[in-house]
Amino acid sequence: MGILAEAMHSALDSLTSLITFLSVRYSAKPPDSSHTYGHRKYDSIGGLIGAALLLVTMSWVALEAVIRLIKPVEIEIGIIPFIVMVVSIAVDAERSRALKKAASITSSRALEADALHFSSDIFTSLTVIAGLFLVKLGIKAADPIIGLFISILFLRSAVKIAKDSLMDLTDRIDPSLMDEIRKACSDIPGVIRVNRIRARSVGNMVLGDISVLVDSGMENRIPKEISKRISERLRKDVDFIVETISADEEIKEAVKRISSEINGVIEVHGIKISGFNREKKVSVHAVVDPDIDIVRAHEISDALERRIKEIPGVVEAIVHVDPADLPSLKMTDKELADMIRRELEGRKIDDYEVILESLEVFDPPWTVNVRIVLPKSMPLKKAHEITHEVELIVRRILPGASVTVHFSSYKI
Structure with a gap:
């Protein structure tokens, strides 16, 4: 039964390798008008098909193993099964080595998974040989037990491959990967806050867009640094669109929002910001009703100044009051x-x-x-x-x- 499981798996390997070859070939195509992000998801489609074939085949082997445990079958073991398994180990070792080399050159997830797949085959082949020895020693139940054990191992492998492929195809990304991206951004000098991260894995590449709040004057330098840091941290190729929002611009938007909440302020204009990093000084002109008295004008300006100084990073606020009928x-x-x-x-x-x-x-x-x-x-x-x-x-x-x-x- 162990040899049958291994034989079925080896036959399936040929079909899986063909699928891997085709998926890698198509995924290597450059972006075009109908696939603007490229064709890398063919990698995941190939992995999903291979996993489905493995699930079906190993499910049949597991079922057959259970039947033979219930109704034992006489087995004669000669030298040929041992020779077959030794040859199988040698072939798997060479295929694994070649695939690992190709995966390192092309950065293909499908090839890397295939290389790992063949590496695990060596272990299962050794397990089959152990089962053959046990049967030779008279422990007949060892054959279906080994077959069941191997089928369960490959069923687990198939489920994992299918899960990973579906994650890629549905744009689901590992939360720990998002944490790594956020840390890579936050560690860059000049980045005040990460506002938003959207990312997805496509093969060995991570695509996405990021919005960050940065110190004023750092808007042009930060995007390249972010892509570099993420690539180094994830050890993957990355392609991110980075939106940088100046700290000064965020403060201006906050001042406009706050002014709309202050009773008596018609509008604000001429917002000017000075200072460095987290010690900003804000100057703003507030337009008010020209018929109010000086006391009321001071109340309005004081209220607006207090609220502006509550904005993170603002240490000083000066409000100039302009009458609404000012010709200018x-x-x-x-x-x-x-x-x-x-x-x-x-x-x-x-x-x-x-x-x-x-x-x-x-x-x-x-x-x-x-x-x-x-x-x-x-x-x-x-x-x-x-x-x-x-x-x-x-x-x-x-x-x-x-x-x-x-x-x-x-x-x-």
Whole structure:
């Protein structure tokens, strides 16, 4: 019975090897228009078919073994069965070696499983030889018992292969693998938090997408580092799409959400964030009803500041209150730039007539960059006084704006 189980299994090996060959061949094809992730799942399909064949065959062997235990059959053991099993061991050893070598070159899960499969065959062949010796010694029940033992071993192997193949085909992934991916991301300097991980195994490759919160300025460096760390940790080929969310952007979204919950705040704009890592300072303009008194305006700004400082990583918050009827709130950057230009161009400051070289207005509550042209012979102290006066003019037009005034010189 042990030899029958081994013979059935060996016959099945030929069919399984053919299936493995075809599945590996198709899975090696590059991605195309209809298989944008590639063809690696053919590996899993081949494994599932092989497992199904093994389940059917070994179930029959197990049933036959049970029948022979109930109704023993006379068996004559000669030298030939021993020779057959020794040859079988030699063939399995060579096949296992060749498949392991191919698996290491191609990183094929199907080939690796097949190599392991043939390695286990050596053990079962040795078990069959032991059974033959026991039968030769007169222990006739050893034959069906060995056959049943071998069939159970291969049934367990078939169930495992089928389970792994189904996991791949249904995109189920081992939770421990997800933990390893999360640890690989969290250990990278600059990663504050892992927001989301979605992954799936396809053969020896792990595909997926990750969303991480990172320190500002690290958005471009982190994705490559994440893929590298995951590949090193899992010892697999990986292909991840990494979404990086700047810590500053998350704080801005939190400020907008909080402001909508503060009674009296119509909207916020001009959110500016400074500082490093977990010590951020937030400045924001809150638009309120222009008819409220100063006390109420302070209550609103204080309430908003307290809530903003509750955001993780924020250590300081400054709220500027703007009345809703402020004209500049309804103007575009270009309209504001034109208004400032009209105020400055040709304006007399002492005996100097302002000459504008360039003017930029952007990012409410506005950053204004002004460049004026001054005579080359003008004393530096006088030049400083004029640039300061230009800055004050701009600030009167746009209260709370960040204003920078530069000067160039021309030869008189």
